[in-house]
Amino acid sequence: MKIYDDKHIKNVVFVGAHNSGKTTLAETMLFEAGLINRRGTVETQNTVSDYQEIEHERGTSVYATPLHTEWRNYKINIIDTPGLDDFVGEIISSIRVADTIVTVLNAQHGVEIGTEIIWNYINTYSKPTLFVVNQIDHMNASFENTFKGIKALVGNNAVIIQYPLLIDGAQCIIDVLKMKCYKFPPEGGKPEKLPIPEDQKERADYLHNELVEKAAENDEELLELFFDKGTLNEDEMRQGIKAGMLNHELFPVFCVSALNDMGSGRLMGFIDNVAPAAADLKPEQTVEGELLVRKKEAPTALFVFKTVYQPSLGQISFFKVKSGEVKANDKLVNSRNGETEILNHLYIMDGKKRESVAKLEVGDIGATLKLKSTNTNDTLHAPGKPITIKPIQYPEPRTRKAVSAVNKNEEEKLSEALKKIHSQDPTVVIEFSKELKQMILGCQGELHLATIKWTLDNIYGIEAKFEPPKIAYRETIQRASNANYRHKKQSGGAGQFAQVHMKIEPWYEGMPEPEGFNIRGKEEVELAWGGKLVFYNCIVGGVIDIRYLPSIRKGILEVMEAGPLTGSYIRDVRVMVYDGKMHSVDSNDIAFKIAGAHAFKEAFLNAKPKLLEPIQELTVKVPEEMVGNVMTDLQSRRSIIQGIDSIDHYQILKCTVPQAELYGYSTNLRSLTQGKATFNSAFSAFKAVPNSVQQTLVKN
Numbered sequence: 145m146k147i148y149d150d151k152h153i154k155n156v157v158f159v160g161a162h163n164s165g166k167t168t169l170a171e172t173m174l175f176e177a178g179l180i181n182r183r184g185t186v187e188t189q190n191t192v193s194d195y196q197e198i199e200h201e202r203g204t205s206v207y208a209t210p211l212h213t214e215w216r217n218y219k220i221n222i223i224d225t226p227g228l229d230d231f232v233g234e235i236i237s238s239i240r241v242a243d244t245i246v247t248v249l250n251a252q253h254g255v256e257i258g259t260e261i262i263w264n265y266i267n268t269y270s271k272p273t274l275f276v277v278n279q280i281d282h283m284n285a286s287f288e289n290t291f292k293g294i295k296a297l298v299g300n301n302a303v304i305i306q307y308p309l310l311i312d313g314a315q316c317i318i319d320v321l322k323m324k325c326y327k328f329p330p331e332g333g334k335p336e337k338l339p340i341p342e343d344q345k346e347r348a349d350y351l352h353n354e355l356v357e358k359a360a361e362n363d364e365e366l367l368e369l370f371f372d373k374g375t376l377n378e379d380e381m382r383q384g385i386k387a388g389m390l391n392h393e394l395f396p397v398f399c400v401s402a403l404n405d406m407g408s409g410r411l412m413g414f415i416d417n418v419a420p421a422a423a424d425l426k427p428e429q430t431v432e433g434e435l436l437v438r439k440k441e442a443p444t445a446l447f448v449f450k451t452v453y454q455p456s457l458g459q460i461s462f463f464k465v466k467s468g469e470v471k472a473n474d475k476l477v478n479s480r481n482g483e484t485e486i487l488n489h490l491y492i493m494d495g496k497k498r499e500s501v502a503k504l505e506v507g508d509i510g511a512t513l514k515l516k517s518t519n520t521n522d523t524l525h526a527p528g529k530p531i532t533i534k535p536i537q538y539p540e541p542r543t544r545k546a547v548s549a550v551n552k553n554e555e556e557k558l559s560e561a562l563k564k565i566h567s568q569d570p571t572v573v574i575e576f577s578k579e580l581k582q583m584i585l586g587c588q589g590e591l592h593l594a595t596i597k598w599t600l601d602n603i604y605g606i607e608a609k610f611e612p613p614k615i616a617y618r619e620t621i622q623r624a625s626n627a628n629y630r631h632k633k634q635s636g637g638a639g640q641f642a643q644v645h646m647k648i649e650p651w652y653e654g655m656p657e658p659e660g661f662n663i664r665g666k667e668e669v670e671l672a673w674g675g676k677l678v679f680y681n682c683i684v685g686g687v688i689d690i691r692y693l694p695s696i697r698k699g700i701l702e703v704m705e706a707g708p709l710t711g712s713y714i715r716d717v718r719v720m721v722y723d724g725k726m727h728s729v730d731s732n733d734i735a736f737k738i739a740g741a742h743a744f745k746e747a748f749l750n751a752k753p754k755l756l757e758p759i760q761e762l763t764v765k766v767p768e769e770m771v772g773n774v775m776t777d778l779q780s781r782r783s784i785i786q787g788i789d790s791i792d793h794y795q796i797l798k799c800t801v802p803q804a805e806l807y808g809y810s811t812n813l814r815s816l817t818q819g820k821a822t823f824n825s826a827f828s829a830f831k832a833v834p835n836s837v838q839q840t841l842v843k844n
């Protein structure tokens with residue numbers, strides 16, 4: 145394998161809505177480049193990219209798969225990503241290491257919600273992007289509508305390089321950069337190059353001129369040339385298009401039929417000739433605030449963007465060389481934990497196939513095995529000078545489950561396996577909730593969850609149970625109440641004695657100080673679970689020694705950790721301890737803690753206690769025609785609609801919904817809208833539950 149420098153490496157990432165044809169296009173390109181001599185299909189489960197068992201079972205890409213081809217003078221690394229946004233972690237990681245993004249669209253459906261979601265991520269990183277309208281062979285294909293959709297998405301900077309045409313039943317592609325008509329044989333492959341047909345000349349000229357102008361706009365010299373000559377030659381156009389792509393101000397649009405191998409050769413040619421190489425992108429700033437030197441002589445820095453675990457190989461870490469070069473057996477340091485890792489072998493991976501290489505230079509993508517303590521998002525750097533590549537920000541989980549091992553003895557094994565899964569896929573989030581006494585797993589949706597379950601079953605051999613997580617309720621009070629508790633114990637030796645009088649009241653921010661009390665001390669306790677306990681010492685005449693007050697407060701806090709209604713945390717109460725008694729011999733800290741706890745519990749139960757539930761703020765983006773169903777469903781979930789906006793043909797619904805009613809929402813929304821709606825939700829506040837709900841919960 146030849147070693148390529150960053151001027152001759154192109155890292156291309158295929159993204160796009162589910163089923164747009166990314167995996168098929170990748171396969172066709174590998175075939176065109178001669179890396180494989182037979183094209184597999186998704187249906188026959190023999191593509192290079194979708195090689196994992198779960199991908200065969202589901203008939204869809206689940207993981208981003210790095211592939212590569214060598215074409216003319218370049219090494220083109222292709223990463224084929226999944227389209228379903230359950231696997232958004234794989235998509236974002238790949239976008240992060242891309243030099244050029246190829247956004248594949250299905251000409252039958254145009255811009256889909258999946259395309260829009262991904263476009264937002266592309267924008268975050270401002271990566272050079274081209275659009276490929278696929279499936280032009282399909283009877284329902286509409287290039288025009290798809291192009292309109294692209295323009296609506298990216299604006300007037302989308303420019304057509306190719307459009308499809310049928311001539312006497314034969315699939316043709318008109319190319320307005322080369323000003324050629326490519327006519328394909330029915331079986332695909334090499335096209336016949338023809339002049340532009342007479343009746344297409346006007347349109348092709350118009351589009352050509354548009355492309356020339358757009359290309360000129362992005363480079364001062366070219367603009368001058370354009371004003372002098374009135375046009376640009378092909379090489380000048382290439383230069384301008386590349387500059388425009390790098391400025392994120394020009395988005396070329398191509399068309400192909402990946403399935404029938406029409407147009408993919410020309411697309412490869414464009415990637416080869418025009419698309420930015422690794423060396424063309426702006427140098428990145430590191431976490432340490434320095435600009436990365438992208439030279440092979442510079443200190444080595446690798447960014448690990450993907451980790452997989454395969455039983456036969458162990459852990460495989462995929463990285464991009466961000467600076468310097470890496471050789472087999474290099475010792476590098478992980479900037480997160482300072483651990484030294486030995487990279488015993490370096491590989492180039494093509495799906496399940498791997499090829500050993502001696503070294504990789506800056507800009508390239510490779511893999512290594514069996515790193516000890518390196519996760520996705522880590523940087524490995526040469527010893528001596530710490531370099532940390534800015535980590536990828538992954539989205540928050542959209543669905544949460546309580547997870548436990550079916551076999552109780554396997555709890556620890558399960559927890560270890562989940563930690564491993566998280567280190568490979570940061571969109572899987574695990575936390576043990578002390579409050580709920582459950583292990584909570586957060587992920588991106590039902591399909592994501594299904595793959596986690598599959599991995600636990602098949603890779604780690606653990607049977608896990610997923611249940612709705614308990615809801616983190618809170619308890620509070622609605623009116624004031626008093627209690628007087630005497631704790632007295634006389635058994636043999638020293639006795640225990642303490643008596644506490646207290647008044648409790650609902651607390652709210654900005655409330656006036658209590659009246660009618662002689663306030664000696666005030667303590668505001670910020671509760672770890674939210675809300676406050678405001679504790680007043682209103683003891684008169686020293687009836688309780690001041691040193692016992694902290695014990696009374698401790699007793700109250702113990703009750704607040706497990707409220708009398710449902711065992712949930714109590715919040716937002718103020719307590720005035722205003723009277724009591726002590727005994728010169730038998731009173732002690734423990735006695736006052738017990739008396740404080742009992743008095744508080746008694747007062748709490750008489751203060752119209754109320755259960756509070758967590759309320760989420762929910763935003764749903766849904767195509768206009770489906771908004772009715774989504775609203776009806778939301779109403780059945782005790783939601784309160786707060787506003788509706790519209791953007792293009794989408795409605796944006798904003799509402800608040802109790803967390804307890806959101807369980808399974810991602811699945812439900814998907815089935816209500818055929819996956820065309822998206823949502824996100826964030827915690828908003830605790831609100832009182834309706835009485836009927838409280839009755840059921842307190843009974844349980």
Ligand SMILES: Nc1nc2c(ncn2[C@@H]2O[C@H](COP(=O)(O)OP(=O)(O)OP(=O)(O)O)[C@@H](O)[C@H]2O)c(=O)[nH]1
Pocket residue numbers: 160161162163164165166167168169185186187203204205206225226227228278279280281282400401402403404
């Ligand atoms: N007619 C037609 N069908 C195509 C074309 N390209 C792909 N398909 C079909 O579309 C379906 C999806 O293709 P994939 O290549 O798996 O699409 P994908 O974008 O990789 O899908 P995900 O990875 O699941 O997002 C398969 O049935 C393909 O055979 C095409 O050019 N024309």
Ligand SMILES: [Mg+2]
Pocket residue numbers: 166167168194204205224225226227
């Ligand atoms: Mg795929």
